[in-house]
Amino acid sequence: MEFDKPVIGGPCWAELGTTDLEAAQRFYTEVFGWRAEPDPRQELRGYAIAFVGEAAVAGLGPLYRPSQPVAWNVSFAVADAETATNKVTDAGGTVIRGPLEVLDEGRLTVALDPSGAAFQMWQAGQFAGAGLFNAPGSLGWVELATRDIKRARDFYTEVFGWSVNASEWYTQWGMHGGEFGGMTRIGDRYPPDMPPHWLPYFAVEDVDATTGVAVTAGARTLLEPSSVADGPRIAVLRDPQGAAFGVYQAGQEG
Known part of the structure; x- marks a missing residue:
């Protein structure tokens, strides 16, 4: 990710919804070295903020x-939640919740794109989003897996104004000249019943070592x-409660 702070239109937060908050906190603390502080x-x-040092990097919450x-959810920063929510419906998406006030922290909308992939939009109040990107333990890339590349490209460019850098094999999303995520087609390497989804990738110092720690932790x-090829070393894991997430070698972000 070529940003070091939340940018309007770009990813600003990753948030886990899980069935066992205490177990999730133990798992991710072991894997990433996070310090989880329940609100x-x-x-x-019981929603908890995960920290690397003094920087907030992710949220862990109940269903x-x-x-x-049970899944990781990606939030994108918007200037006005009402306007962004209207753009979602105009572009063919579905609004699940919101815009709603989250105390004095900000305004949240939960939505589905036309293929059914869930994502969130966040209008900052007192909380802007992650305070660290690309460093070990923090968010560094987000990836959409979908069966309809063209429809997804049309939807997200209309809603957020993203730029598109597409090859035959992969699409990269960008804002203001910096790329922050990508899109891949759900094909034969995925289970037949795999739903469209957004996947966060967290930076780590050593992908192989982190994978080993995660597997040992369940x-x-x-x-x-x-x-x-021409990219980072990566792995994709599923935590003990069932949420998928990716890791990649820090310093190799796009």
């Missing part, structure tokens, strides 16, 4: 409805550590 406000139901899958490996 004491009852309205947030808010029975149908919500994770499953979905993509073994491997080096991407």
